[in-house]
Amino acid sequence: MSSEDEALEAFRQQLRPWLEENCPASLRVLAPGGAASPPTKQEQDQWLHAMGSRGYTTPTWPREYGGGGLSKAELQVLNEELGRVGAYPPAVSFFGVAMLGPVLLEFGNEEQKKEHLARITKGEINWCQGYSEPGAGSDLAGLQTRAVRDGDHYIINGSKIWTTQANVSDWIFCLVRTDPDVPKHDGISFILFDLKVPGVTISPIELISGSSDFCQVFFEDVKAEAKDLVGPLNGGWTIAKRLLEHERRSISGAMGSGAGPLPIVPTDQAKAPKTKQAVETRPTSLLAENARLRLGSDGERLADPILRDRIAQHELDSLCFGLSMRRSGEEAKAGQGPGAAASMFKLYASEMNKRKLELQMSIMGVDGLGWSGEGFTPEEIADTRGWLRSKGNSIEGGTSEVQLNVIAKRVLGLPD
Amino acid sequence: MSSEDEALEAFRQQLRPWLEENCPASLRVLAPGGAASPPTKQEQDQWLHAMGSRGYTTPTWPREYGGGGLSKAELQVLNEELGRVGAYPPAVSFFGVAMLGPVLLEFGNEEQKKEHLARITKGEINWCQGYSEPGAGSDLAGLQTRAVRDGDHYIINGSKIWTTQANVSDWIFCLVRTDPDVPKHDGISFILFDLKVPGVTISPIELISGSSDFCQVFFEDVKAEAKDLVGPLNGGWTIAKRLLEHERRSISGAMGSGAGPLPIVPTDQAKAPKTKQAVETRPTSLLAENARLRLGSDGERLADPILRDRIAQHELDSLCFGLSMRRSGEEAKAGQGPGAAASMFKLYASEMNKRKLELQMSIMGVDGLGWSGEGFTPEEIADTRGWLRSKGNSIEGGTSEVQLNVIAKRVLGLPD
Amino acid sequence: MALVLSEEQQFLRDTAAEFLDEKSPVTHLRELRDGKEASGFSRPLWKEMSELGWAGILVPEEYGGSGLGFAELGVVIEECGRRLSPYPLLSTVVLGASAVLLGGSESQRKDILPGVCAGETILALASQEQGRFHPYQVESRAERSGDGYRITGEKKFVLDGHVADQLIVVARTAGNPGGRDGLTLFLVDSAVAGLEIKRSNMVDSRNAARVRLDGVEVGADRVLGEVGAGAEILDPLHDRACVALSAELLGISLEVFERTVEYLKTREQFGVLIGSFQGLKHRAAEMFCELELAKSIVLDALRAIDEKRLDSARLASAAKARTSDAASLVTREGVQMHGGIGMTDEEEIGLFLKRAKAAELSFGDAAFHRDCFAGLMGF
């Protein structure tokens, strides 16, 4: 055994009893037979406190800022041992972990890292992201929210839109215009501030699919502390671009796993129970099963040949998309080229998901026209709402048009 | 009877015996039972001479330039009486009649009209159109063929492409650059010249569908007479635009009738024999009949549901297109708005025809893969060549992209 | 009949547009929705519409109607489509009055139609039993019982069913589900015993109900048309519904398209109007073509019914297929081109998307009607 292996093994040996001792039984939902009972608030807090105090909610962040300080190999061990006890790590602020944390580690000063990172790890602060504005849309850099220096503070006026979970967040990281008299990319700064200060108004946004966790946030003479400006004054665009990369990566991740902030779940296979896949060699098409129940079949063959053809096309798309995600990962590992652009996956998954839900509506017929209440099953209502919600897939996180532009320019090298 | 009616009736009474006398029996192909025998060259010449001498090959052109000088009402009588004897009018130069003639009447000087119009009427000169150039494509005004004044002549150098029937034409009307130092639209002139002069080389163009009547024409120090420059020097673009309108009109006409220079025949109904339509209330789908022969059917229903759906979509397109053509005509008559743009019809007919021939290939399968010779029926070969030829529909006469631009700008008023 | 509007029809259109702009713009639908108005529309306003002649537009003057036709009705419905006006034109005028005209006895006509024309009687067709439309997939049964019939079954998507005074119930007196033979239409009073009607909360905020018939007794004089030959009425009724829906889908599509083009001319991104992007321009131009074709087929399909042409059914399917696809395209593009704002409930585009989907899926979608169209073409 190499010395690294020995160290890993030692890590595992101290971790295992610690997890056994600190992970409440009610949180071991993946254990055989599931958890004994649903966790109480106190048990959840206990699990968060235990994991947070060791930095395991942000396992690879440096210890000095409250993180776990784990290597990739150690992270792997942590995940294995969590699997062994059957528990998920406690949830802490998604935007804190996936977005702000990496940015602070790269661009923040010592004081900012010390102050903010540990509070993310401990789950004390929920963060939200103040990026889009009503007038800006795809043109993020066209943002108009103004921040004007006033002593130790900046005074902020303007508004943000599509701010996910702002209504349940404590702090916001925000792009603001600190110089209106220079080209638009050169007058933007990146600043953090507390949402619980005077002048902040938060309105959840009602979508065409119903209520959402998107909000519009209005700032009227809001005071942010000048020390919370991250990176150089007017140097925010560099940080913004980096953050968009983190966002795109987390969207691509979400497409594989079904997790993450964007409700894009492109492959039906991903939804099918694993056990069933292991028994049968062929994957299940949920659309086809739905169509079979609703429209009947002639033997195995679905009764409606046109819908059957469309379902086959969707399953084909889904199969090819999944293989392309896999290939992209393998190419990256093999160091072969840049792989297909993340833009392509974002684009294709959005459009495929929209087509899929249109197809699902065709299968349901008027059973897909329910909004709420009796007369429709919860699954039908969910599919109908999902159909409406899916229309946003090709708008949020960069519109399909923006993705097409990016592919044309960066991948194909077509001229401006 | 009004005096106009009386005059018309008098016209008819003198016309009828004249036609009976001058129209050879062999040319009365529409008469009951058809023509007695195919016409000889001499009979064709006789018919051309008779009709040409009265100007009836260009019936509405003024008499002073050799035309028939007929009013619209008289033209109607002429057509009725031609129908009565069962003869088509003799063919004279299409480009002369439909393109150059109207332009000369509007922009030509007295001498030019006198010289050129009568010779078109008499069928003495075949004209072709020197417009497109290899480097210009959709950007017609970017043409490079130079004409430089030299005494009583212009010396022409350059080349034209897509010049229909240049290899069987006598003269060409041609756009040339007479001033290279001004904005591109301001240095173009419109000139006529004899193709049988030194320095002209004509090469027919082989298309992907086989031989064609398109040519490429090369000019090397070709001498054109200065008196044949039509309109003002450097004022050719105005004429060019007018000519494009005439072209677009003749293409729209072609779409309705199946005649004209462009082989776009969008509606199957147009091809179906009239007698059959009169008996049955429902129109025949030639695609469906073809599919029935090749793939079989279950009762009336075609065996392949996917092809059946695509055929239905094509017939739907064709039906709606035909109704739209009709509506456009009725709107024009009723003075309701500008009607749908000609660009729309050009665009839709081209794309529909391409889809139709793709569908026909799907129906034929490998029977559609013949190029020539044994093993394939003439109809199969024609469909295959037609499939290839149809790819040009969305390029010639203004690409589909140009039509989309025109609709976006002129009809929808979208900004540049 | 010409494929252009006559002067009278243009006048009708202008009047309808003016009236609806004042009384039933899109905000009216939103108010009804958010106010949780139980009937789903304003009865007084329907009365006003009836006074304009809309309720009786298809009904001969002898029964209190204006004796116009589908060409005129289409004009009104298209304008209603442009404003998402949720009034019972489809349920009561197109389906209800047509059914009585097509199949009703003289006494049934005299009994029902004057009330319809006056805007006082609401009718509803209770036929559909499963999600995807199939005209003859009826399992509800009517059995002889004394002098009349006893009806048992369940219906869904009964348009305006919860406010209807009379239902036209389709039930089997013979044959098996899916078969064309053996269907019978019954006039059923909504207050009759054994009838349960529940409003469904629909995505388009319009009115539809589930209806349960638990041994509902009706007299033999309540049969509409011939016993067992209900399909003879149902078929033309469905054609008419399709043509009316096509006119509505056309109105929706034109409105969304015009709003979207307008948005492209006013919304700036990256310092320019987004309508200057060729990618969007080309898509807009393609939609324009689709809508021009849709206009033509709707006009002809409406006229085919008035002229009692033999190709009415084929044109009805053609129109429904065409406008379903066109509206689906245009409303999807409308939301996409409006961007994030198009996803909010506050913006009206989403309301059009919802109604277009409901109209698309009502009485057969585009694929269903291409199938019908092909059959009627003989292949």
Added chain:
Amino acid sequence: MALVLSEEQQFLRDTAAEFLDEKSPVTHLRELRDGKEASGFSRPLWKEMSELGWAGILVPEEYGGSGLGFAELGVVIEECGRRLSPYPLLSTVVLGASAVLLGGSESQRKDILPGVCAGETILALASQEQGRFHPYQVESRAERSGDGYRITGEKKFVLDGHVADQLIVVARTAGNPGGRDGLTLFLVDSAVAGLEIKRSNMVDSRNAARVRLDGVEVGADRVLGEVGAGAEILDPLHDRACVALSAELLGISLEVFERTVEYLKTREQFGVLIGSFQGLKHRAAEMFCELELAKSIVLDALRAIDEKRLDSARLASAAKARTSDAASLVTREGVQMHGGIGMTDEEEIGLFLKRAKAAELSFGDAAFHRDCFAGLMGF
């Protein structure tokens, strides 16, 4: 197996590309076509290709092959597709050698395969009888005759049939046209009496023949596989043909796409590069996505055969459907974006359009394979 090329496979690709650039670029096909070369390809060049190991790429070393697999064959075919190289990889290597490997007795293998590997023997599958592909639509019959069989029937689209040394003829020993049972495969020497082979002049300038069997006598030892169970060989054979065609279609599509993008970067109109028009940019980007997806499915379908995976047939259909659609899209767009010049025979884009159509319609088009795919998914 990973969805990336191994170092060996990359080397094979580079070698193939270099060889084909020199010996069989697109101009080579044009020369063969215009020279009216009777065999449709150069026999000496096929010999050279065989020396590179291409002819025996699927054949185990014991029969003279290189014992590689479809992953490697796919690399070679994709490069051939990029250059429209008209060599008998599909007929002889994919169909012919595979059939002998799948169904042949030891003595048949020893008899035939060494000649194939050496580039000396050309094989051809004579199965299809009607235009639209259907694997079991075989009317040709083989009847017992003495110790052997007597075959009568007509075949079309026999790839490389007119230069083949041996045909693999599919005939019915039982059952009815369309049925899976009762098919038998026969090895038929091309010089045998009663066999008439005529070359067809094809749109893609490739080789296909019509074959007429007029009571052709073959010995019982010429049966390939089991009598009446020919579909057991035919099914995997068709899968392999589909996967090979998919690799070719991918090569065609990539080449046309790259040429088109290059054209967009160099062609000027209205004073700017046409690649700067957003309308064209978006279409190019969409094609890029389609091609990325096509690449992935082709790689996996090739590997599925080598790994004898249970999902091979499903992936073969998926690959053929995907690449047929992708190639159709890309070649149509290629011609359109090249404008008038793309319509001329002089420009090479049209040759790709023709070959792509032939490959699309060979062994089932996209709709056919979506049907298979759905069946194999169990719906």
